[in-house]
Amino acid sequence: MSVDESRPAGGLREERKARTRRAIREHALRLFLDGGYDETTVEQIAAAAGVSHMTFFRYFPTKEAVVEDDDYDPLIAESVRARPAAEPPMTALHRAVRTGLDTVLAADRDAVYARTRLVVTHPALRARQWRNAATTESLLARALAERAGTPVDLRLRVIAAAATAALITALTTWVDHGGADDLRTLVDEAFAALGAKPR
Template identity: 40%
Template sequence: MYQVVEEQTSLRERRRAETRRTLQAHAIRLFMARGYDATTINDVAQAAGMSVMTLYRHFATKEDLVLYDEYDRETAAALAAQRQDEPLRRRIAQALVRTATTAVESDRDLLLARLRLMISTPALQARHLDSQYATEIAIVGTLCAGATDSDLEFRVRSTAAACLAATHVALLRWAEDDGLPDLPTLMRQALTSAFDTAF
């Protein structure tokens, strides 16, 4: 009985993920072709062959069509799988680089288009900072779960913010250079510059 419920839940989640991917792909294509402000939610739903209500079930706002991803979950999983004895900056940096590597390998063009939209669209710039803060929270939640050290959260939050700032610079450079450089290498270079130690 439990296995059937788990399989049904898993199937539902896969279908939801596929619907989100379809909607996001159509949205990004339209935003790039027509402009973010000139493209409506109705345009996106129509291009995807879905209702506006379906779109809103998956994306609460127009901005989410660009900003939504699963990278925080992937970063948290990468952190959880690491050795505990590595320095914080190395653990966080390695998790962020691993997530970026996976993102480039799975859909480089979509990632590049999303970044270009985030950089060039005023309505997305502030929300992008919110997204970066959410990543910081995911890192803190993973590394501080069950911790008794009262100063740990402060250290993790500070280190995560520094790592995210460095990798953000690398992402901007990658987008400005049309995605031609190797993104993980750029991120390691930025992290090395920020911390004055090789990554």
């Protein structure tokens, strides 16, 4: 039997979509690193991934989105919501980031490094990082508020902004050192500078 009938069709469909999205991203990152971000076209990415350029746009609205979009922020936010309510917010964020990193690095370390390197070294992508950081800050502040059962306030926004800055600085340092350092250790050091308790 070629199809696992015990699985719902929607589950198989979602797996196929995830595989296609991953293949597009992997080919795009390889092309960006080999031939240059600006020089690589959507058509080249689609051809390398074996899909049409229209299929590319079903998964990524723009070329930039291949580098910028990820599922990591929602994963971290969900982990924040699951942390004990009595835990200090910065500690909860640190531990949630570490949980997310453990998952992501185990599955996609090379892709995470390639994407981070592109953002850090490409001026246009780096300039867009501010907008993406603001989105991350907002998501983390909401997760902290939901965990505590309170509205988002200035304090939670500042804590989320500081945690986002710590993570971005750790990622930038990782790239600056050619990926030789352990990213988790860099993240621990960055959060320690903010006064987060050790894990």
